[in-house]
Ligand SMILES: Nc1ncnc2c1ncn2[C@@H]1O[C@H](COP(=O)(O)OP(=O)(O)OP(=O)(O)O)[C@@H](O)[C@H]1O
């Protein structure tokens with residue numbers, strides 16, 4: 275039993291509130307990511323689960339048991355720290371084995387476990403080195419190894435890949451995900467990289483200024499973002515957002531965007547919503563067409579699998595993501611269409627999604 | 630700015646640093662050099678104005694005199710060693726955990742407490758001399774080496790606590806958090822993590838405390854008579870009522886600073902190694 279649960283957790287440092295009413299459940303064996311921009315309280319939340327910080331309010335449960343008053347050891351978590359936090363005076367082998375030594379394991383068994391973990395992380399040739407003689411990527415693998423060397427109830431990862439180069443990062447991502455599939459240990463992972471979160475998680479909790487903005491699967495977060503903030507935070511290139519007005523129509527509603535009227539069938543806006551709204555469209559749902567809404571090509575950015583075309587339109591600038599390469603000259607007149615089925619409508623005031 | 634001018638400015642700065650260092654070395658080494666020179670000269674050549682530095686006036690006589698005639702010097706050195714070692718070692722053993730507690734544990738009003746510890750050092754020595762003398766003499770511990778060691782311990786402890794607390798505060802907390810998750814309690818973290826990475830400041834604090842105790846004159850003067858006299862007192866005795874034996878005094882002083890210098894060199898190596906072990910990276 276190793277489900278993690280946060281119930282109404284608040285955290286403040288002095289007068290500064292950092293976490294506000296966080297509610298989160300990581301099911302047994304699940305891989306959940308806390309995603310948010312720098313300073314939104316990810317590390318603080320993780321520290322509270324680990325027992326390194328006390329919540330100001332609320333309860334933390336591991337395996338159904340309230341652990342607020344338990345020490346990190348008693349909680350039996352393993353953690354990879356954002357800045358690695360390797361012991362500078364110990365060799366790689368001693369760093370890996372320290373936790374086993376503290377748990378009074380016999381020396382031969384420690385050596386065995388350390389060797390196994392080192393082999394799986396390709397650290398074997400480095401075992402006798404001090405951390406100061408390792409590259410950033412190697413240090414990071416030692417930090418991960420230090421967590422993997424025992425079998426904890428819960429894994430906590432705090433931006434473990436943030437200092438790696440792009441290709442190593444992608445490789446480590448795959449390795450950690452695979453490892454999770456093999457071991458099935460309940461995992462809470464922290465990152466500010468939305469792509470990383472999407473690719474690695476069962477579910478994602480998007481944090482914004484210490485509040486959980488949305489908690490759902492990567493697909494839910496991407497396709498049905500709960501708020502404008504989430505919509506903006508997820509997706510690369512960023513979602514297109516343009517101001518518009520919502521009017522009740524014959525059946526459903528009509529969306530007016532800079533002279534364009536989109537009919538949204540079967541959509542009844544909640545009372546009090548609009549008329550001012552913000553309309554979000556993912557760039558892959560902006561289609562370039564022969565006839566449609568007129569615009570001008572402003573910028574063409576091929577990225578390989580797709581080309582991002584920035585369109586100048588009277589309603590605002592839009593990015594269209596087109597598969598493959600397209601040949602367009604800057605300044606050319608062009609037309610586009612928006613598929614009403616993929617339109618997201620946010621309340622201009624609250625930012626909550628209406629549709 | 631071109632690279633060339635940047636480089637020449639760089640060189641100008643280097644020259645400045647080197648000149649500064651030379652001045653500093655002369656400033657601190659000149660008295661020691663003078664001490665050694667005068668310890669090697671005959672009294673007559675030394676006290677004429679100006680001193681007569683001709684080669685014939687150099688001699689080892691002062692050293693042989695001091696060593697042969699003054700058994701007091703040997704005893705003084707031994708006493709100094711005992712009080713300095715005792716007051717340094719015990720100050721480290723008590724001071725390091727105290728400093729760690731003040732730096733990291735949930736000690737109420739830790740800052741105020743730490744300041745109070747330092748504040749004890751701000752009293753002028755003369756203010757506590759008489760009470761201290763009364764206490765020690767009522768206990769019948771005047772001229773007792775260990776009593777002097779205890780007094781020095783009370784001077785060294787606050788300094789050691791203050792130096793080490795500053796260092797402990799600067800240790801990145803992540804390392805100790807990692808140790809907590811790895812299963813080390815407060816004591817385990819202190820012994821396995823904090824102390825080993827604190828060898829440089831421990832060495833610095835030790836040297837500082839040792840030298841303080843080794844050189845102390847005033848309290849040694851009022852708390853000892855003969856058996857417990859330390860080196861500075863023995864040296865002072867070469868200044869007699871009618872005549873000061875400068876050469877012998879300097880020879881005794883030269884002998885007395887030798888252990889301190891040796892100690893500083895030994896610890897310097899250790900401190901440098903401590904830093905090279907990668908305190909900063911990692
Ligand atoms: N010990 C502390 N005392 C005061 N404020 C703190 C403390 N620790 C964190 N904070 C503040 O709490 C907020 C959240 O910090 P936290 O480290 O949890 O952010 P984060 O989401 O992990 O950011 P990053 O992505 O940069 O690591 C920040 O504004 C930070 O300044």
Ligand SMILES: [Mg+2]
Pocket residue numbers: 316317318356432
């Ligand atoms: Mg963080």
